[in-house]
Amino acid sequence: MISKFLRGNIALSILAVLVSFVVGGILIALSDPTVQSSAAYFTARPTDLLSAIWNAVFGAYDALFRGSVFNYQAATPTGMIKPITETLAFATPITMAGLGLAVAFRSGLFNIGGTGQIIFGAIFAGWVGINVDLPWALHFPLAVLAGVFGGALFGSIVGVLKATTGANEVIVTIMFNYIAALLLSYFLKTPFLQAPHNINPISKPILDSAKYPAFLGPSFRLHAGVFAMLAAVAFVWWLLNRSTLGFQFRALGHNPSAARVAGINIGLNYVLVMAVSGALAGLAGTSQILGTEGSLTTGVAASFGFDAITVALLGRNNPFGVLAAGILFGGLRAGAVTMQASQGVPIDIVFIVQSMIVLFIAAPPLVRSIFRIRNKQEVAK
Amino acid sequence: MKLSNKTPIILAVIALLALLVAALAPTGTTEIKFQAEGDLLPLPNIDVSVSAVTWTAAILLMLLTAYAWFRRLVQKRGSVAWLAPVFGVLFVLSILTTLYAGKTMTLTAxxxxxxxxxxxxxxxxxxxxxxxxxxxxxxxxxxxxxxxxxxxxxxxxxxxxxxxxxxxxxxxxxxxxxxxxxxxxxxxxxxxxxxxxxxxxxxxxxxxxxxxxxxxxxxxxxxxxxxxxxxxxxxxxxxxxxxxxxxxxxxxxxxxxxxxxxxxxxxxxxxxxxxxxxxxxxxxxxxxxxxxxxxxxxxxxxxxxxxxxxxxxxxxxxxxxxxxxxxxxxxxxxxxxxxxxxxxxxxxxxxxxxxxxxxxxQFGLAIIGSHVPSEFLLMLPYALTVIAVAGLVGKVTGPAASGKAYIKS
Structure with missing residues (x-):
């Protein structure tokens, strides 16, 4: 079932993105007040409507571009390049968690638990980042490792449950997402994580000695986590394509029965797959808590759990594809902020575009029928 | 069909828990309010002794557990459908009375x-x-x-x-x-x-x-x-x-x-x-x-x-x-x-x-100022579901073809 996403080609992905942007444009146009008012006298002056639609859609997508790639309206050079760094700042956790899910999907496991694993990574990394006092060279790696371990631990519980009891990992991970969120909210109300003398559910700030270095200076949100992301991409590529473990994972994904006959320990591999997958999501958690956030709140995972699923699917579970898709969705997130601020288009348009992309990617025949592309396989028949 | 020992074991564990609740429960009374607006025949509020309720519940739960074991070991039959709900209601009642000790529980609300x-x-x-x-x-x-x-x-x-x-x-x-x-x-x-x-x-x-x-x-x-x-x-x-x-x-x-x-x-x-x-x-x-x-x-x-x-x-x-x-x-x-x-x-x-x-x-407990964290009450559905799909309480299997596409050949 999952291997279905591995087939298909890049052209189809690009078309899916395109169609989704067109649908997004239609929604933007429909909700624009000028468009609505000029539609009322369409027959009298049709050009008014057309120009109103053009203004609404072009204005929105121009703002998206200015917010995510290059702001040509900014006064300073820093302001001009800031958008692209914002895009990368959003792309970092999304790509990391997306890589984790890609590993699971490739191995035939539907890990929907990105959110929970990010939260656990953030809890572990946050606790170490707040309560341990060490120089940066020791403290930072320790905090990152703690986060990776937290995610791996939470992920591997799912693997253990599946290996020992056959519990469906989809249901378990969905339920675990909620359990993790509630646990976090409980911890943030108790002295375990809550900042003293604070009534809000927020932790003490992370010590500077545990933070990803802000290598571009304090005016940028982008931090060294972006290099960790690139390292994670390389690691996942190596793991899946060059390592014995990765071979076993893929064998599991292709055909568990055949893998078993070939002497692969299925149960152990379920646990390992989920541990690796959770570890990468935990890494995404560290990028949030030790990089952009500064202190732990209930919103630490944002919508990155869902983003990770879509990124893994759009990137067709290939590490480089995931990176490209992660940067695309990072750009959408960053640009949507500007789009809302300058054009009044609600940020939720991103969710619509994003989910349309996945639906179109998941159903290649649908995209083919929109563009009237003949399927090569059908022609061959 | 292979009979599972899991259900009776779980019941025994819960019954023991109820016993523990009874032993540790504070003395005193819980007032139970039945009244609702617009009742024709208003029921009086009842004062119940916490220890009486918790001990009764614990004993009933022990009896039910014994019955489950009797069915399993002597009659070689599985559990009955009504057992689990009755068991749950009794246990919840015992916990509730303990939590509300010295307070008023508006049952209808x-x-x-x-x-x-x-x-x-x-x-x-x-x-x-x-x-x-x-x-x-x-x-x-x-x-x-x-x-x-x-x-x-x-x-x-x-x-x-x-x-x-x-x-x-x-x-x-x-x-x-x-x-x-x-x-x-x-x-x-x-x-x-x-x-x-x-x-x-x-x-x-x-x-x-x-x-x-x-x-x-x-x-x-x-x-x-x-x-x-x-x-x-x-x-x-x-x-x-x-x-x-x-x-x-x-x-x-x-x-x-x-x-x-x-x-x-x-x-x-x-x-x-x-x-x-x-x-x-x-x-x-x-x-x-x-x-x-x-x-x-x-x-x-x-x-x-x-x-x-x-x-x-x-x-x-x-x-x-x-x-x-x-x-x-x-x-x-x-x-x-x-x-x-x-x-x-x-x-x-x-x-x-x-x-x-x-x-x-959680709302009821918040009113009386109880310190049970609401997060754990909210977690219950998710935790129970994980327990259920992991097969810890009986076997849970969905429809065989659920989730599988059917391709007509």
């Missing part, structure tokens, strides 16, 4: 609140039952609820007709279900992915329209009428249960009807047999001439319309306006109820009631 929270869950779990029984995993319950909530608010605001809003909610839910079905059946896309994505899509669309369309004119677009409670004559006069069950809005009565009908159609009619056959073994069903695809579309969409009506309960039954993401994960709890209720409409409804109760308890 506690139950009323639970039912209100459970209504959308029950509708949602019925949608899941109808969908999964026919072989389509329905993760999109959340989206169906949300679509129903939004459309009912919009349409009944514009039309000033509450019933038109309710019908639209059903149609909206069915539409979401149709999209799910098209992708699952026609495009053979993984049903879990479609479900997860549909939830986010509906969230995005409703949030977007809420900000743009409704935000422009709340009075015109988002001020639907609300259903009034309609007490059922006679039945509403039953002490305690009457005001809880029969002084409700029409949506709730519709829910009673839906639970019964879904159960009846699924298990007592030819149509239900076909649905279940398609969900268990589509190839066999196809061979004997059942139209697999059509059965799947119809059942999934009927389910979706029920979830849509459940979504309307948020707007037309409770709040009286649509709010961003107002379903707040109810769809996923409904999914949990459906699994915990083993894909059976009646058990799923009971599970939803239990989840509604645990969710509502």
């Amino acid at each position: 506690l139950l009323q609140g639970s039912l209100s929270l459970a209504v959308p869950l029950i509708f949602g779990s019925l949608a899941g039952v109808l969908s999964e029984r026919v072989g389509v995993v329905n993760i999109a319950i959340e989206g169906q609820l949300l679509a129903g909530a939004f459309c009912s608010a919009l349409v009944s605001s514009l039309s000033h007709s509450i019933w038109l809003g309710l019908i639209t909610a059903g149609i909206a839910g069915a539409l979401v279900a149709w999209v799910l079905a098209v992708f699952a059946i026609r495009y053979v896309v993984d049903q879990i992915i479609v479900g997860v994505v549909l939830n986010v899509l509906i969230m995005g669309i409703t949030n977007f329209l809420f900000s743009t369309l409704m935000g422009g004119n709340l009075a015109l677009f988002n001020s639907p009428p609300r259903f009034d409670t309609m007490p059922v004559p006679l039945l509403s006069q039953i002490p305690v249960l009457g005001p809880v069950l029969f002084v409700q809005t029409p949506i709730v009565y519709l829910m009673y009807l839906a639970v019964g009908l879904v159960w009846f159609f699924l298990f007592k009619t030819r149509w239900g047999l076909r649905v279940r056959a398609v969900g268990e073994y589509p190839k066999a069903a196809d061979t004997v001439g059942i139209k697999v695809y059509r059965t799947r579309y119809i059942s999934v969409m009927i389910g979706g319309s029920l979830a849509g009506i459940g979504g309307a309960f948020f707007t037309l039954g409770q709040v009286g306006a649509f709010g961003k993401e107002m379903t707040n994960g109810a769809g996923y709890i409904a999914l949990a109820a459906l699994i915990f209720g083993r894909w059976n409409p009646l058990y799923a409804a009971l599970a939803a009631l239990l989840f509604g109760f645990s969710e509502n308890l």
Whole structure:
């Protein structure tokens, strides 16, 4: 079932993105007040409507571009390049968690638990980042490792449950997402994580000695986590394509029965797959808590759990594809902020575009029928 | 059939826990208030001794455990259906009395609140039952609820007709279900992915329209009428249960009807047999001439319309306006109820009631200033579901072909 996403080609992905942007444009146009008012006298002056639609859609997508790639309206050079760094700042956790899910999907496991694993990574990394006092060279790696371990631990519980009891990992991970969120909210109300003398559910700030270095200076949100992301991409590529473990994972994904006959320990591999997958999501958690956030709140995972699923699917579970898709969705997130601020288009348009992309990617025949592309396989028949 | 020792063991553990509660419970009394507004025969409040209740409950639980072991070891039979619910109610009663020691427990209000929270869950779990029984995993319950909530608010605001809003909610839910079905059946896309994505899509669309369309004119677009409670004559006069069950809005009565009908159609009619056959073994069903695809579309969409009506309960039954993401994960709890209720409409409804109760308890406990963290009460549905799918309490298996696309060859 999952291997279905591995087939298909890049052209189809690009078309899916395109169609989704067109649908997004239609929604933007429909909700624009000028468009609505000029539609009322369409027959009298049709050009008014057309120009109103053009203004609404072009204005929105121009703002998206200015917010995510290059702001040509900014006064300073820093302001001009800031958008692209914002895009990368959003792309970092999304790509990391997306890589984790890609590993699971490739191995035939539907890990929907990105959110929970990010939260656990953030809890572990946050606790170490707040309560341990060490120089940066020791403290930072320790905090990152703690986060990776937290995610791996939470992920591997799912693997253990599946290996020992056959519990469906989809249901378990969905339920675990909620359990993790509630646990976090409980911890943030108790002295375990809550900042003293604070009534809000927020932790003490992370010590500077545990933070990803802000290598571009304090005016940028982008931090060294972006290099960790690139390292994670390389690691996942190596793991899946060059390592014995990765071979076993893929064998599991292709055909568990055949893998078993070939002497692969299925149960152990379920646990390992989920541990690796959770570890990468935990890494995404560290990028949030030790990089952009500064202190732990209930919103630490944002919508990155869902983003990770879509990124893994759009990137067709290939590490480089995931990176490209992660940067695309990072750009959408960053640009949507500007789009809302300058054009009044609600940020939720991103969710619509994003989910349309996945639906179109998941159903290649649908995209083919929109563009009237003949399927090569059908022609061959 | 291999008999499992798990259920009696679990029961024994719970009975021991109850014993522990009885031993540690504070002395004193708990006042139980039965009264509700508009009672013809007001019942007096009862003062019960905490130790009396907890000890009685513990002893009864021990007896029930002994009975379960007797059935298992001597009669070599499995557990009976009524045992678990009775067991649960007794245990909860014992815990409640302890928590409320020295305070007043307004039982009717506690139950009323639970039912209100459970209504959308029950509708949602019925949608899941109808969908999964026919072989389509329905993760999109959340989206169906949300679509129903939004459309009912919009349409009944514009039309000033509450019933038109309710019908639209059903149609909206069915539409979401149709999209799910098209992708699952026609495009053979993984049903879990479609479900997860549909939830986010509906969230995005409703949030977007809420900000743009409704935000422009709340009075015109988002001020639907609300259903009034309609007490059922006679039945509403039953002490305690009457005001809880029969002084409700029409949506709730519709829910009673839906639970019964879904159960009846699924298990007592030819149509239900076909649905279940398609969900268990589509190839066999196809061979004997059942139209697999059509059965799947119809059942999934009927389910979706029920979830849509459940979504309307948020707007037309409770709040009286649509709010961003107002379903707040109810769809996923409904999914949990459906699994915990083993894909059976009646058990799923009971599970939803239990989840509604645990969710509502936090409010009751907050009033008396109890220190039980609400997070753990809210966690109950999810934790119980994990326990259920992990097979720790009995074996939970869904329909065999659920989640698998059927490709006619």
